[in-house]
Amino acid sequence: MTGWRFVFSAVLAAVLVVGVVRALFIDVYYIPSGSMEPLLQEGDRVVVSKTGEATDSIERGDxxxxxGRGSLDPIRDDRGVPARAADAVGQWxxxxxxxxxxxxxxxxxxxxRVTCCDDGRVTVNGEALDERYVFPGDAPSDTEFDVDVPEGRLWxxxxxxxxxxxxxxxxxxxxxxxxxxxxxxxQAVHIIWPLDRTGRIEQPGPDHP
Incomplete structure (x- = not known):
């Protein structure tokens, strides 16, 4: 009986440690779509290095x-509590x-100041970006935009x-x-699944002036 208590306590302690680490330092995120192909593919699991309050460390290309709540927020989920709880476990x-x-x-x-499209390219502060990471065959954008990014915001x-x-x-x-x-x-820093795609996520970023 004592042995089972020890095993249970050890497992509980491990879960708590993992929970604290994931809450404060790193997390795992499941890629649900192909919106970041070819870099990230649907079904990839990536390690996320948490920024905490260091939002001023975010750079172009990251x-x-x-x-997305308040910006890309989807339709409100009206399912029951058990379904949402199951989703939360799956996400964790x-x-x-x-x-x-x-x-x-x-x-x-x-x-x-971010605009599109100057000669078919996205520009930042008047300089065209060399976006080698864009999915082959895609245009930089089919939507025109001209945006000034204010303090505390990102494009x-x-x-x-x-x-x-x-x-x-x-x-x-x-x-x-x-x-x-x-x-x-x-910041997404490493692909951990599937095994044939494991590796660090290179983030050279756009070529800016």
């Missing part, structure tokens, strides 16, 4: 995971995605532009598609 285990959490690339940070786009719901999707909405920087949960 691939970030953020809470990295087995399913969240309907309110998204992954996108940072294109504009506070103080930037975010998916790499698979033709399949991504991102800042462009909310141009006519309050906030103009800009996402609050304090909604960023962290």
């Amino acid at each position: 691939v970030v995971v953020f809470d 285990l990295g087995l399913s995605g969240s309907e309110t959490v998204y992954v996108k690339r940072v294109i504009g940070v506070p103080g930037d 975010l786009l998916g790499d698979h532009r033709s399949r991504s719901m991102d800042s462009r999707s909310l141009l006519g909405a309050p906030g103009g598609g800009l996402v609050a920087a304090d909604r960023v949960i962290g």
Whole structure:
């Protein structure tokens, strides 16, 4: 009996430690769509390095995971508590995605003017970006925009532009598609599943002046 108590206590302690680490330092996020292809594919599990309050460390080109409530918020979930609880468990285990959490690339940070399209390219502060990460065959954007990014906000786009719901999707909405920087949960840094795709997520970012 004592042995079982020891095993139970050890498992409980391990779960608590993992919970604290994931709450404060790193987390695992399930990629639910192809909006960040070819870098991230649907079904990938990625490690997210949490930024905490260090939102001023977010740079152009970073691939970030953020809470979309108030910006890319989907239709309200009217399912029962058991269904939402099951979803929460699946998300914690990295087995399913969240309907309110998204992954996108940072294109504009506070103080930037982001426009499209100058000779078919996205520009930041008048300089065209070399967006080698964009999905092959996709245009930089089929939607024109000219946005000044204010303090505390970010302009975010998916790499698979033709399949991504991102800042462009909310141009006519309050906030103009800009996402609050304090909604960023962290930076996607490593693919851990599937095994044949494991590796560090390279984030060279766009070529900026």
